[in-house]
Amino acid sequence: MSAATALCGGCEQPTHDNIDHWLRTARGPDKLREALADSTLAADLRAHAAQNLIARNELADVVATFEAMAGPERASVLAVLAPRLWADARISGALTKPTAEQTEAKDALFELRRFAEAAECELIDGYLIDWLTGGYYVGRARAGRVLGPTILRAVGPAASPKMQTAVAAVVDAPARADGSRLAIEGELLVGLAATGSPEAVGYLLELVDRGDRDPELPQRAMRALYTAFVDPGQRFPPAPGQALVPHLGALSARALDRDLSTAMQDDLIALIAAAGPPGCITALVPLVGARRQPEMVRWVSANAALRCGRAQALVPVAEALPPQAEYDAGKLAGVIWEPMEALAEPEVVAAQARLLLGSESWVARVIGVELLGRVAAPGSAAEDAQRVRALGRDRTVLRGWWGDQRDLPRAQRRPLPRLGDRARDVADRLDRLAKSRRKT
Template sequence: MKKTSFSDFNVRLAGFLVLSALLWGCAIDSGDIEHWKRTQKGPAKILRVMEGERFPMELRAQAALAMVEMERTDLSALHELNLAFRRLESQSPEAAKEIVSRIAPELSRMMAAAGDPKEMPEPLSIRAKDAAFRLQAFADEELRLQLIADIIDFYAVDFASRSLLGDVSAEQVVRELGDPAANRLIEAMDAKMPPDALAKLAELIGEEGSDETKAKAGERLIAIEREMESKEFLEWLKEEFRKSQADREGELDEARVDSVATLNRERFIAQGALTGMRRLSDSPVVAERLLTIALAKPPADAPEIVAQIAHEKRETALLALENRAKPEHLDRLLQIALDSDDSLIVRDHAFDRIAETGSKAAIPHMWPLVTTTSTDDILKRLRWRAGELVLVLGGSSILQEFLSKLPQGARVEYEPEELEGYAARLSVATDPPDDAIRQIARSGGHWVRHVIAAYYLERRGTDEDRALLERLSNDRTATVGDGWTKRDPVLRTVGDVARGSLARLDERLKGDSKGDDSDS
């Protein structure tokens, strides 16, 4: 008998294994894929088929889709699918791209099947959305953009109830996919969606969208805000309220229906459209709309509730312009801020926006308020508001002119908060007037100047400035205003103020010294 060598045996074994593998590959069909979806080791076999070059592309695509279709709790099928695609892309990018192109229409169909806003999507539709999010990265650009659109459309059917469905939220999708997703979100914006959902859409678009996308979203928000103001929208709100009261006994009072619908409309506008505009107010068209709303002062004879609603809307509009006000907005902001018949809160917001313009052209308009000698609390507060604005815009260079404008009559009242406010503004100026303040502390003059100097030095003074505050501590000039005697301790004189400032300066310097010791 002829003996078989060990090397011959190895050759025959290798041949047998190759033949077995080929026969195994040829024997696998769609029925096997379907069966493996339900077996313990099936997912691994399915992924081997998807990654295997020897299998027909049609079968490989079916294998990929099977990972989306399977309902398993013992593993994350989509995570494993994503890892498999990464391996495949590293070996054969074209194969990965072709498989995605073959299954993309079915993923889109699954997502679109959840098109009824009245029903929650089926689990398969949610998994298709999550799979599309993972696999869009392996598609060509045209297909990638289509998948992004389909993903966002899935959320857009009912953004409020769908935004958190699945493995990835709408926010994660937009932040990952950027402008294409943000742009598609514009179509999801709707006047009748919950206000907080509308504001969230605007936030995502404002943070992830391109300038072009943000401008487009701004125009859409303006259209939505105008729709909310319409009679048709109010009627829709009335009908929604009636539906909510369907189980209530007796007839509804139509006056109550009107009242509830009107208040709800203002909530939709303020919390939805205007809050959304805040995220997009870099857009000139949005800024213009916000200014138009802010300028819409109610008639003097308007009912109290109407006036209140209008002022709240104007406040929200001005808040939406925060950090976005520009010099070209100045004239209209001044119109609001200087209107003595307007709401004080609205005027406050206008002052804030004027400061943000950085325009020194506002300063001359402030002097009439700064020079007021009235004892009226509102007018004193407006003097303080205007004074701080002058210092914000003018900085150290305006200090002497500012002090010369402050009224210095014996009976002119100032509150502690006003003078502290001036000192605080000066202390954080880009060019703090340290030397000018020291000169004021050394020289004679109105008590207001010395109090401002004391408050300033407690914030920016050095050890050498203690002598200046000690000198001011001997000043017995009376403070004039209601608030000085309400402080603890009572501040009846400039000296009382200076002693308090000296104590706070010492405390600050000790803190600085401890910090230096710890650093060393």
């Protein structure tokens, strides 16, 4: 064999020197892909090949190859690749703007973390947390294909301590010589909320009381929680409502504050609902029954309680509605009856509605009557007709039943029905349903 042939043959072998050399040759990418896919090679050589493919913006090929690997094989390569990618991703200065190469390596760490076993995943998550929190968060969070909140939502509560430190560094920074302060950007707060930890929720709720630091901070902190737990859009899945549960008392108490803006009250109600049952029901019912709150807060709270608690919330919500108020049948339908019908659980809803027929509250009684008429099942219609007809002598006037009629001429105003009138109408309907079943 000639010296030239031997030299050429050496150029084809996947050594570390050759893997770096292939970055700059025409056939290099193919050779890198072959090296990564070669299960006979040492893990460090395969990881080096993957690192160089990623440097060439060929992450998709790396991911495809990882998908084809067996589990142990994948783990051995990734254990070497992760530190190599971190070396490429790491940013030297806190205020240094990430380069394209650093950003690509960061994105690769995130994309490959789904292949990682527990130990490697924890290592990768630590790298990602440090990348985002080691400097100006917003600038780093916007860099690359995978944005900061998406990463933090995937990493979860493990990212909360360093993200909270990053937020506190801005919130607590002293004023400059001219009296100005560092801006507390909403994106930073959303990043903290996206970690989905109870501690992050608690800290952001503390910031709701920091209007002295920035008049916009309370609204911004609340909006960050709403974004992370209720409506993150397409950026990431909502954070788990379990993190809200320890704070339900505080959320409910804040929502009762009449000085809050409507937007903040709406966000608070939505956050309580996101916590899930049974806590959301317990926290929302006081808002339903609060007499000094605007009527809209009552309706929004009632609907939110039914959405989060489903049929389980029907009795508490109906009993909480103040009997001193007036109730429009159209609003009751939109807020209570129709959502209960939409559950497609007629037997469960009917069982709860029957409990309301004996309530001391006329509002609860009429809700039970109307619901039994709406979710009627032929098999129980006859028995429910008897139950409802027992209220036929109830002379309670259904105040507000037809809505506000004050602007109508007196001749066009519809007379207000009594609860007994509605009970007889619904009972007749149930009897007809029962008879139609017997005929068939």
